[in-house]
Amino acid sequence: MNAVKVLEDLKRRFPNEFEYHQAVEEVLSTIEEEYNKHPEFDKANLIERLCIPDRVFQFRVTWMDDRGNIRTNMGYRVQHNNAIGPYKGGIRFHSSVNLSILKFLAFEQTFKNSLTTLPMGGGKGGSDFSPRGKSNAEVMRFVQAFMLELWRHIGPETDVPAGDIGVGGREVGYMFGMYKKLTREFTGTLTGKGQEFGGSLIRPEATGYGNIYFLMEMLKNKGTDLKDKVCLVSGSGNVAQYTAEKVLELGGKVVTMSDSDGYIYDPAGIDREKLNYIMELKNLYRGRIREYAEKYGCKYVEGARPWSEKGDIALPSATQNEINGEDAEKLIANGVIAVSEGANMPSTPEAIRVFQDAKILYAPGKAANAGGVSVSGLEMTQNSIKLSWSSEEVDEKLKSIMKNIHESCVKYGTEDDGYVNYVKGANVAGFMKVAKAMMAQGIL
Ligand code: NDP
Numbered sequence: 001m002n003a004v005k006v007l008e009d010l011k012r013r014f015p016n017e018f019e020y021h022q023a024v025e026e027v028l029s030t031i032e033e034e035y036n037k038h039p040e041f042d043k044a045n046l047i048e049r050l051c052i053p054d055r056v057f058q059f060r061v062t063w064m065d066d067r068g069n070i071r072t073n074m075g076y077r078v079q080h081n082n083a084i085g086p087y088k089g090g091i092r093f094h095s096s097v098n099l100s101i102l103k104f105l106a107f108e109q110t111f112k113n114s115l116t117t118l119p120m121g122g123g124k125g126g127s128d129f130s131p132r133g134k135s136n137a138e139v140m141r142f143v144q145a146f147m148l149e150l151w152r153h154i155g156p157e158t159d160v161p162a163g164d165i166g167v168g169g170r171e172v173g174y175m176f177g178m179y180k181k182l183t184r185e186f187t188g189t190l191t192g193k194g195q196e197f198g199g200s201l202i203r204p205e206a207t208g209y210g211n212i213y214f215l216m217e218m219l220k221n222k223g224t225d226l227k228d229k230v231c232l233v234s235g236s237g238n239v240a241q242y243t244a245e246k247v248l249e250l251g252g253k254v255v256t257m258s259d260s261d262g263y264i265y266d267p268a269g270i271d272r273e274k275l276n277y278i279m280e281l282k283n284l285y286r287g288r289i290r291e292y293a294e295k296y297g298c299k300y301v302e303g304a305r306p307w308s309e310k311g312d313i314a315l316p317s318a319t320q321n322e323i324n325g326e327d328a329e330k331l332i333a334n335g336v337i338a339v340s341e342g343a344n345m346p347s348t349p350e351a352i353r354v355f356q357d358a359k360i361l362y363a364p365g366k367a368a369n370a371g372g373v374s375v376s377g378l379e380m381t382q383n384s385i386k387l388s389w390s391s392e393e394v395d396e397k398l399k400s401i402m403k404n405i406h407e408s409c410v411k412y413g414t415e416d417d418g419y420v421n422y423v424k425g426a427n428v429a430g431f432m433k434v435a436k437a438m439m440a441q442g443i444l
Pocket of ligand 1: 164
């Protein structure tokens with residue numbers, strides 16, 4: 001494989017899909033050496049078959065708002081690769097959603113799911129609908145209209161969606177209800193469901209907890225842990241909330257959280273009570289993080305991200321490309337020793353270079369945030385066997401999966417000087433399994 005040429009071809013065929021190009025470039029640059037050790041891969045043109053999604057569905061979603069206006073949004077589902085299991089990956093509702101973003105996420109998801117060791121392929125979907133400022137009834141009408149199209153492309157053995165940005169328990173519940181009505185079947189086709197109707201315990205916590213379990217493995221290798229470490233968290237949604245919860249539980253201190261309007265800096269630390277306030281503010285009242293600063297009298301910075309604050313560990317948990325090269329330089333100058341990504345691709349290529357040149361611990365989302373989809377995989381298993389496991393059982397399994405992913409990264413990513421390149425480790429380990437499965441299944 002000539003990575004430069006493969007990428008040029010993709011850019012020519014799919015112009016203006018910048019996030020998709022960025023995700024592919026990162027993977028190609030790290031797997032090229034391993035790939036070229038297997039001439040049979042190139043003969044089968046494996047790389048193009050792995051970079052281009054199996055199929056993409058695009059549809060119009062028509063719904064009525066509370067004032068009786070008829071509104072339209074775009075809906076998408078990208079089925080990237082099902083070599084090792086049914087397509088699996090979240091649904092994102094955000095005004096920024098477009099095909100490039102969903103193709104990057106589905107591509108990443110394929111490697112992430114492979115790393116978990118569970119039988120799941122990669123997919124992703126969503127809409128440019130923004131739940132922000134919408135009433136509950138509007139969200140429900142939109143979700144029902146979205147599912148009216150999506151349902152024919154998904155199924156328990158075909159494609160199993162879950163949540164992502166803008167899609168939490170409420171939205172998954174509405175999607176599940178409509179899917180069930182259309183198919184007249186009660187199956188585990190969506191994950192992240194409510195506990196009363198097939199959801200797994202620990203699924204809401206899984207991405208944040210999993211990220212911290214991964215971080216702990218990295219820190220352990222350096223002979224340290226989270227005790228008294230100051231953590232910069234971005235976002236204040238599902239991933240950020242449970243990341244903060246686990247940091248607190250393990251003796252660390254969280255001083256920042258954010259939303260798409262700005263960030264708060266609380267040098268005293270966001271303790272359990274303050275975190276409960278954030279959870280209520282965001283999950284029940286759907287308010288803004290600014291209100292935290294008003295309530296607790298701390299700093300709020302409008303239109304900015306928290307990376308210029310001083311901390312030991314950065315835990316980006318909001319969105320893609322939220323740490324650029326300049327932010328990364330600031331983090332290093334402020335003495336950050338580890339960056340572990342709860343979000344997908346939050347660091348730009350320049351930022352990743354800064355982290356790796358400084359030889360700090362740097363875990364890409366593909367590895368560090370795989371806990372969410374892992375427990376989704378466990379939810380699928382529980383639905384199949386029609387049983388549910390206790391929180392302790394699921395949490396134990398999650399811990400052991402994160403530990404295994406860490407081991408795979410160390411195995412494939414340790415460089416000659418002993419530095420662990422977690423990006424390379426995650427990409428090579430994820431890639432090899434999918435590649436072998438594709439080779440075994442013939443030219444498709
Ligand atoms: P939520 O919708 O629950 O929360 C997202 C948070 O990020 C909110 O605080 C939101 O602010 C903020 N945010 C969203 N877009 C932007 C933006 N463009 N700029 C600044 N802030 C933004 O989503 P999740 O917590 O589920 O997802 C967060 C990240 O984690 C995403 O990258 C997602 O792909 C990734 N992830 C999620 C998993 C899961 O299980 N949920 C699994 C693996 C990865 P606001 O409230 O203003 O919208």
